[in-house]
Amino acid sequence: MLLHAYDTTLKMDRKRLIDLTPADLLENEVWEYCMADNIEYVSASDKTELNEGNNITYIVATDFIFNNRSKHVGFCSPQDTGGLEAIQPVVLSKKGQVEFYRENDWSGEEKIKTLSKLNLLWDDVFPVTYKARIKSGREFTQGTLLDFNEEKLPRFTL
Numbered sequence: 695m696l697l698h699a700y701d702t703t704l705k706m707d708r709k710r711l712i713d714l715t716p717a718d719l720l721e722n723e724v725w726e727y728c729m730a731d732n733i734e735y736v737s738a739s740d741k742t743e744l745n746e747g748n749n750i751t752y753i754v755a756t757d758f759i760f761n762n763r764s765k766h767v768g769f770c771s772p773q774d775t776g777g778l779e780a781i782q783p784v785v786l787s788k789k790g791q792v793e794f795y796r797e798n799d800w801s802g803e804e805k806i807k808t809l810s811k812l813n814l815l816w817d818d819v820f821p822v823t824y825k826a827r828i829k830s831g832r833e834f835t836q837g838t839l840l841d842f843n844e845e846k847l848p849r850f851t852l
Contacts, residue, residue, distance in 0.1 A: 708737040711753075716767045716786050719755040723827050727751040727771070744773055744830040754828040758785050762818040768792075772826045772835035778845045781835060783824050787811050794822070800842045808842070816841075 709718075711727070711734035718725075722738035728751070729735070736753060744752055753769040760766065768785035778795045785792040789811040800808075809816060825836035838846040 708735040710734065711736050712791060714769070714786065714791075719767055719769060719786070723755040725753050725769070727753050741828070743828060743832075746773070746831040748773060754826050754830070756783060756824050756826045758783070758822055758824045760814070760819045760822055762814070764814075764818075768824075770824065770826055770835065772828075772830040778837075778839075778843065781837070783822075783837075783839065785812070789813075794839050795843055805842055 708728075714725070714736055718738075724739040724741040724744070725736040726739045727734065727736055739752065741752070744754070751771060752773060753771050756768050756770045758766040758768055766785045766787070768783060768791075770781045770783040772781060779797070781795075783794050785794075792808055792811050805816070809819060812819060820839065820841055822839040823836070824839065826834055828834075840846065
């Protein structure tokens with residue numbers, strides 16, 4: 695019975711990653727990430743800074759500035775800053791999540807479909823700068839995206 699209550703609590707406290715909203719990120723800037731039954735979930739965390747060497751994956755609120763100077767909120771996973779595939783920046787839009795990285799190359803049609811979620815053209819979006827709102831390993835993760843799956847080397851600030 696106790697195990698069942700624990701499982702129910704876990705399910706109530708988590709939400710699907712795809713359902714995460716800008717309001718969620720404003721309320722809680724750090725979310726614990728997990729995958730179950732091939733579905734990505736997040737749970738709000740009370741962390742205010744991430745430490746290195748943690749076995750838990752987190753996503754954190756991240757600010758994005760597009761080439762047209764418009765500002766957007768989203769998230770990234772800054773614990774392992776080995777590259778874009780580890781950071782995986784995502785903007786939250788009214789039409790859904792806009793990913794800037796995926797394992798496979800982007801086709802021209804996929805890029806156009808993704809940009810349509812923002813109601814913007816490529817030149818309006820790129821280059822995109824981003825900066826995590828929470829420090830990871832005493833630094834803020836930030837960088838510049840030049841295109842889908844392409845970035846300048848990330849920089850870090852204290």
